[in-house]
Amino acid sequence: MRSVVERVIAPFAVDRRVLALAGARMADGIGNSFLIIVIPLYVTSGIVGGTAFGLEESLIIGVILSLFGFLNSSFQPVTGRLSDRLGRRKPFILAGLAGLALTNIAYVFAETYVSLLVIRGLQGVSVAFIIPASVALVNELASSGDRGGNMGVYNTFRLVGFGAGPAVAGAVVNLGPYTLPSGVMVNGFDAAFYIATITATISYVLVTVLVSDPESTAANAGADLSIPIRDRTGPNLLDPIFTLGLASFFMATGIALFATIQPEVNARLEQGATWFGLQFAAFILAQVALQTPIGRACDRYGRRPFIIGGMVLLIPTTLVQGFVLSSMLMFVARLFQGVAAAMVFVPSLALAGDLAGKGESGSKLSVLTMAFGYGIAAGPLSSGALVGFGFRVPFVFGSVLAVFGAILVYTQVEETLETTAPVPVFGSE
Structure with missing residues (x-):
């Protein structure tokens, strides 16, 4: 046993x-x-x-x-x-x-x-x-x-x-x-x-x-429990944990756009509630499957490459949802959007955890969890307000946020692991 x-x-x-x-x-x-x-x-x-x-x-x-x-x-x-x-x-x-x-x-x-x-x-x-x-x-x-x-x-x-x-x-x-x-x-x-x-x-x-x-x-x-906005010690303009909080907010807003426009999605794709449920679940399925392996991989290859890669992948996977005309393609788009989110969230928590000093974990990591929560709340409100201007508009908005998030992480966040293994190239050993 x-x-x-x-x-x-x-x-x-x-x-x-x-x-x-x-x-x-x-x-x-x-x-x-x-x-x-x-x-x-x-x-x-x-x-x-x-x-x-x-x-x-x-x-x-x-x-x-x-x-x-x-x-x-x-x-x-x-x-x-x-x-x-x-x-x-x-x-x-x-x-x-x-x-x-x-x-x-x-x-x-x-x-x-x-x-x-x-x-x-x-x-x-x-x-x-x-x-x-x-x-x-x-x-x-x-x-x-x-x-x-x-x-x-x-x-x-x-x-x-x-x-x-x-x-x-x-x-x-x-x-x-x-x-x-x-x-x-x-x-x-x-x-x-x-x-x-x-x-x-x-x-x-x-x-x-x-x-x-x-x-x-x-x-x-x-310990010092302040949450700075400006980078106090490094060469960048913004504090890296605050930057990751902004990126988490942008990501969460983008992934939550889908939830409240079910009637519009079903009408556009000429589908029923079953297909919408599958498309909604596809995102969670990708998250469940990939959170642990991506977490272990970022321990070996570094946090930053996964966060940047995830934010970049979030751009097309969010944008395409406003243009697809097939239920299956929407399912695939949601699945890969889940992949993108998994690449961002766990490595972001790990990187923020690396930066948090002793006795500061609650204060520092709550920046990310709070930002994610606000994003999940802002996404449905945004899509509800913007879908009246056209079905594509909420998803264009979400992809623009992902662009800003990717730029912020690329320019304001440094790697925290002292040594990282080279990221493997597809097909290499």
């Missing part, structure tokens, strides 16, 4: 605490992504009432969902800096998971728009405790020689959870009500909220039992 387990985890050969944390984030990711599908269904079910502030039903759904991302991203620098100041990560992760579990179960009792807004907002704040502390902990458990691989494993598990939730959430709701062994009837919505609560609780237990802070975190608490 032991040999079987070892073979299963061999591709994820990292510190067991990183693997445990990755598993915990996968579990809470399943529950949290459940709600992306369930909340709109819940709002339109007729269960929810009360004041909607004069907003249409579709708009109040958008506000409820976007509030999570806005508060999550806004609070990440605060919690990241606080965890640096105190020199502890685990308590922040546990506090966030506890908040997530409590707010998940609170949906069972929420029957007004106001209560949904309050609960979703508290969830955003809860996750803001989890993300910076988790990424900082992964960074501190790694070294410069395996930081990319550790970040890749962590993000792979997180994305598996995030992708798995929506795939089954609708079915859980539609197949209800359920009869428990005790004879109690549970409707589909409550079942979904209970599942989300259980996954957050599982994550809490995993972190409690299997994850611990390294001693160096507490020893280096209270």
